Amino acid sequence: xxxxxxxxxxxxxxxxxxxxxxxxxxxxxxxxxxxxxxxxxxxxxxxxxxxxxxxxxxxxxxxxxxxxxxxxxxxxxxxxxxxxxxxxxxxxxxxxxxxxxxxxxxxxxxxxxxxxxxxxxxxxxxxxxxxxxxxxxxxxxxxxxxxxxxxxxxxxxxxxxxxxxxxxxxxxxxxxxxxxxxxxxxxxxxxxxxxxxxxxxxxxxxxxxxxxxxxxxxxxxxxxxxxxxxxxxxxxxxxxxxxxxxxxxxxxxxxxxxxxxxxxxxxxxxxxxxxxxxxxxxxxxxxxxxxxxxxxxxxxxxxxxxxxx
Amino acid sequence: xxxxxxxxxxxxxxxxxxxxxxxxxxxxxxxxxxxxxxxxxxxxxxxxxxxxxxxxxxxxxxxxxxxxxxxxxxxxxxxxxxxxxxxxxxxxxxxxxxxxxxxxxxxxxxxxxxxxxxxxxxxxxxxxxxxxxxxxxxxxxxxxxxxxxxxxxxxxxxxxxxxxxxxxxxxxxxxxxxxxxxxxxxxxxxxxxxxxxxxxxxxxxxxxxxxxxxxxxxxxxxxxxxxxxxxxxxxxxxxxxxxxxxxxxxxxxxxxxxxxxxxxxxxxxxxxxxxxxxxxxxxxxxxxxxxxxxxxxxxxxxxxxxxxx
Numbered sequence: 001x002x003x004x005x006x007x008x009x010x011x012x013x014x015x016x017x018x019x020x021x022x023x024x025x026x027x028x029x030x031x032x033x034x035x036x037x038x039x040x041x042x043x044x045x046x047x048x049x050x051x052x053x054x055x056x057x058x059x060x061x062x063x064x065x066x067x068x069x070x071x072x073x074x075x076x077x078x079x080x081x082x083x084x085x086x087x088x089x090x091x092x093x094x095x096x097x098x099x100x101x102x103x104x105x106x107x108x109x110x111x112x113x114x115x116x117x118x119x120x121x122x123x124x125x126x127x128x129x130x131x132x133x134x135x136x137x138x139x140x141x142x143x144x145x146x147x148x149x150x151x152x153x154x155x156x157x158x159x160x161x162x163x164x165x166x167x168x169x170x171x172x173x174x175x176x177x178x179x180x181x182x183x184x185x186x187x188x189x190x191x192x193x194x195x196x197x198x199x200x201x202x203x204x205x206x207x208x209x210x211x212x213x214x215x216x217x218x219x220x221x222x223x224x225x226x227x228x229x230x231x232x233x234x235x236x237x238x239x240x241x242x243x244x245x246x247x248x249x250x251x252x253x254x255x256x257x258x259x260x261x262x263x264x265x266x267x268x269x270x271x272x273x274x275x276x277x278x279x280x281x282x283x284x285x286x287x288x289x290x291x292x293x294x295x296x297x298x299x300x301x302x303x304x305x306x307x308x309x
Numbered sequence: 310x311x312x313x314x315x316x317x318x319x320x321x322x323x324x325x326x327x328x329x330x331x332x333x334x335x336x337x338x339x340x341x342x343x344x345x346x347x348x349x350x351x352x353x354x355x356x357x358x359x360x361x362x363x364x365x366x367x368x369x370x371x372x373x374x375x376x377x378x379x380x381x382x383x384x385x386x387x388x389x390x391x392x393x394x395x396x397x398x399x400x401x402x403x404x405x406x407x408x409x410x411x412x413x414x415x416x417x418x419x420x421x422x423x424x425x426x427x428x429x430x431x432x433x434x435x436x437x438x439x440x441x442x443x444x445x446x447x448x449x450x451x452x453x454x455x456x457x458x459x460x461x462x463x464x465x466x467x468x469x470x471x472x473x474x475x476x477x478x479x480x481x482x483x484x485x486x487x488x489x490x491x492x493x494x495x496x497x498x499x500x501x502x503x504x505x506x507x508x509x510x511x512x513x514x515x516x517x518x519x520x521x522x523x524x525x526x527x528x529x530x531x532x533x534x535x536x537x538x539x540x541x542x543x544x545x546x547x548x549x550x551x552x553x554x555x556x557x558x559x560x561x562x563x564x565x566x567x568x569x570x571x572x573x574x575x576x577x578x579x580x581x582x583x584x585x586x587x588x589x590x591x592x593x594x595x596x597x598x599x600x601x602x603x604x605x606x607x608x609x610x611x612x613x614x615x616x617x618x
Binding site for chain 1: 397398399493494495496497514517518520526527528529530531534535536537538565568569571572602606608609611612613
């Protein structure tokens with residue numbers, strides 16, 4: 001089924017304890033699309049870049065089944081740029097540079113051929129822009145998944161709450177879930193956030209895995225313990241891309257299928273962090289993804305008598 | 310099979326955002342023994358208290374199949390006392406009072422009837438005392454499990470390393486694993502710590518679950534997402550008690566069975582935190598434990614095609 005992805009397509013410069021990069025291609029919609037492209041080749045991208053964005057990277061999208069008709073290229077302007085440095089624990093980072101550039105007045109135009117999308121993935125963007133996307137769709141998609149971050153809770157809480165009320169699935173991290181709900185317990189936080197609109201909540205806990213909250217159901221997906229996390233940039237978006245990609249491939253939005261989708265998302269994210277930027281994401285195969293899923297299965301599989309002694 | 314438990318039996322005074330207690334019975338060996346008593350009634354306790362320790366609590370141990378012949382009662386002296394206050398996040402706490410009292414010169418005497426123990430659980434104590442216990446056993450147990458904490462890494466690292474080299478399974482938390490190994494990656498930390506002696510390492514991550522590292526195998530047990538954590542005191546010891554209790558019940562120390570044992574330990578710990586101190590641990594039933602295990606199973610069970618498409 002068709003998947004519409006909206007989010008940033010940008011440049012990142014990343015420093016980790018393992019090394020540093022020059023400007024490389026990044027952005028939420030980039031990671032989401034690349035990750036989802038292993039599951040479906042019916043992906044429509046809406047984003048904005050400047051004319052500094054390399055044509056070869058646009059070709060790379062197309063090669064992977066990502067339609068770029070909705071990728072606006074602004075003449076004489078520069079692409080969004082973020083630069084950050086990870087601390088030794090790889091769980092925290094400092095932002096060194098944020099240049100909004102073309103993202104500052106992004107008007108998300110939906111090409112006519114994109115209408116009728118079955119799945120919509122809203123990568124992290126201003127909640128106003130996310131809301132505009134939803135309003136510009138002539139038909140409500142089968143499932144709208146939205147990612148966001150604490151930044152918007154601090155400067156645009158009212159807009160954020162409005163947009164959250166319009167989506168089916170929200171993905172945020174544990175600290176953001178606590179900030180958004182005012183509840184420390186993630187179980188209570190999930191209940192509050194689900195009462196704001198989304199029937200399903202995914203709480204991402206990074207190296208501690210992810211929780212999926214549905215109606216009276218909770219599912220937990222572990223993260224794979226890794227020897228080295230080389231670069232965490234884009235892991236959350238890669239996770240979201242695997243999640244929505246698998247749902248779009250199967251067309252099944254039941255809680256049971258979302259559990260599977262979460263496992264695929266986790267597998268994709270575990271690969272993403274093995275190299276800088278999108279590098280690892282570009283060189284995967286179906287059998288590599290399958291192997292990683294088996295590792296996840298081994299990690300949590302145990303055999304206990306299912307009847308009482 | 311017989312289980313020897315060595316550790317503190319003590320008084321705690323606990324303050325959490327939900328309330329505070331007067332002096333209540335606590336201590337590592339208390340939680341370990343109570344938790345293990347749901348799996349075996351062949352438990353021998355070695356510990357020391359003052360004559361301020363209530364006879365009724367000693368009777369409580371006996372009632373649950375815990376032999377207290379090795380519980381030394383020091384006339385005219387006071388039991389170990391710890392007082393702490395948990396912060397709002399329940400993941401960090403301040404120690405308000407630590408009175409070693411009888412624990413200051415604890416000489417762990419092993420009654421002759423305790424010799425020949427199949428399983429030994431060394432609760433957190435000075436590594437010298439833990440080592441003395443091992444040396445005083447005439448026959449090496451089938452399995453020695455040791456718990457410790459960062460405090461000993463700071464003041465007695467050489468002793469600690471010596472004791473660690475003598476045990477089969479070490480249980481520590483994630484921060485302690487990083488401190489002990491000097492490695493941030495838990496996979497690398499586990500490899501280093503296992504090279505120090507223990508063939509198996511359990512890394513406890515509190516609300517984020519627990520990792521079991523064996524020879525080339527890793528198992529992850531989630532923690533149950535809870536509405537409220539009322540009092541985390543003793544959760545790690547309760548986990549260890551369920552773990553070793555299940556192993557002692559089954560007599561099977563294979564990696565496969567340790568996975569099951571970890572799930573039982575996790576189930577016991579998830580109950581422990583629901584009330585202050587040992588209260589919840591005293592009122593459980595086999596069917597309650599069984600129900601909790603089913604909740605854990607539901608939490609991580611998913612169904613993905615095990616063949617590739």
